[in-house]
Amino acid sequence: MTAFSRNDRTTVGRWFWTIDKLLLSLVLLLIGCGIIAVAAASPAAAHRYSGGSIHVDELHYFKRQILWVLAGVPLMLGVSMLPIAWAKRVSIGLTVFFIGCLFLVPFVGAEVNGAVRWISLPGFQLQPSEFLKPVFIVTSAWLLSVRFDDKSIPTMQLSFGMLVIVGALLVKQPDYGQTALFAAVWLCQAILAGMSLTVVGGAVLTGVGGLALAYAFVPHVTLRIDKFLTGGGDTYQIDRALDCFKAGGLFGAGPGEGQMKFKLPEPHTDYIFSVIGEEFGAIACMMLAVLYLAIVVRVLLQLLDEEEPFIFLAAAGLVTQFGLQAMINMAVNLKLMPSKGMTLPFISHGGSSFLALSLGMGLLLALTRRNRFLKSSPYLTPLRSVS
Template structure:
């Protein structure tokens, strides 16, 4: 960031200059730091992931997943920056178009989707790569929901909460057809938080929480793989392989870790480069590194919230809060699953886990967050000396 400061003066009126002096640079810096940590973590997990997926002999030079992650970062970072340059109007338009496209893709999954584990159909194969529509839909839905809820601030009689609620119900129905309980819980929780910011009453909030609890109970009773995961988590009996291997990896690392490339427990860890990459960080870099990652995610959420205290636009407030909640809540779920405090959800650690559609979706969502929280105060301050000179 310091190098960039020397490139642009405060009075720079070019597109890049205006972007640099209006963007939330601390927030962008924390996201870039997470991406850097992700490259290191994927490099540590790559040999283990290659061995588990190929079943063949491996070497530490086998960094297939790291090479792929470098490609995703090379694609995702320009996307993030490009989206962050959009004016608010175009960010909202992008969200509306993305929501419509995401809903169409979710509806097409039963017919065009590729079946994964437990019979779940969550991916579409495009050009040899798996694309998960629900990941790309999340940030679009969050901003679209904020746009709908913002109408309530202009006219409290507008049924903004019921309208956005109907959109949520449609998405939840499409997600449960897959089925994908983890994404359903995440999207629903974010919507509840946004609706509460928009004025949802405490009574309705309690009712919605009760409905959510009933929904989870129904999934437990009627969705076999959900039943199995929850039973294993509660009783500790049966095939609890994933949780046991994750805890073994974290324990073997202790406070300071075994050192880069020295971890051995990761080779028996399921999905070490995606769902359980937090355990790889714990084994090779220690619990102190895990704590640093957790604090970094918390700092991102706190940064966004504090920036919104001075925000006058309700649309920006609700949208930015929702996008920050997505990053924070998804990271929280991934980390506590790795610590065996929650049943496995198949959810990635934002910006750190290896991924394609998940990583790109996070870059788009963060670009939207940076776009919506851009402030013109820097340009205003830069123009003040010129105004004073003109006045004299």
């Protein structure tokens, strides 16, 4: 027996009958897996960053993650209730705001591990690029969709110009991984919006040329690529990550029984997938990868009959960013890609990351809301209006 009647026209009632319950369930399951993963990684992270203190709260990062979940899940659900028009307006406003924050980062940002990417706030470090990702994608989708109504407006160029500005600000930090992710998602959206193959080829060549220049002139990039290709230099991080997978085998050492994780840098963030491999085994890692794939496939299936260009481009971009980020993190942990410093969505510990992902998933849930009982109903009208 459901709590809401199909005739319930309240915001919550309409949300209940139009939300993609399968997609929401998969996301909540992923968040639950993240809580377990952070609980497993928390002791290793606490000991590593305790500064040698004998009084270590081994559940410090686990407790903080619970707080982020308690903040992030309501944020996600609240955003998912937005009508499409408001989701677009909020995204455009936040895009302007967080691009402004990126301009401020070099002047007021805090340096961590040689990069200036965060703005320090009381009890919290804000990473503007994390929050910018989902709203930038929605704003870009809006710009690219305008060309379907008026081809005389250079929206493709305007969207690309916005990408160039964001990319330049990210390279300044430096954050080449996020720059590549922004560019890849934008290119995917532009192709779906009808970018010519000639321009696509030019964009790809430009990206390859940019990577070659970074390799030639940026020591940080050169070092990471050389370590990946030759195995030379300091490979401590990836070696410890692979040791975790070897120690875990197929079924894992058991919850709380992992030992290699205590030698692993960033066990609660960048390399949490390796902690999962040690404590829960390769089978659990494969199941987690399947869960990410299920979320991506579910969204793509929802978009097969989507006729509104803005909704199609925005949802496609958001799920591409989500899937790519997960794939990159897992590939880095398995030594299939050079280290990127990118979190595993909804699994890694982190305030900016979790809240930004909650914002992005809330937008995706709002974009994929459908009335599955009636082809025409009062519930559908406010969702499909994109003016």
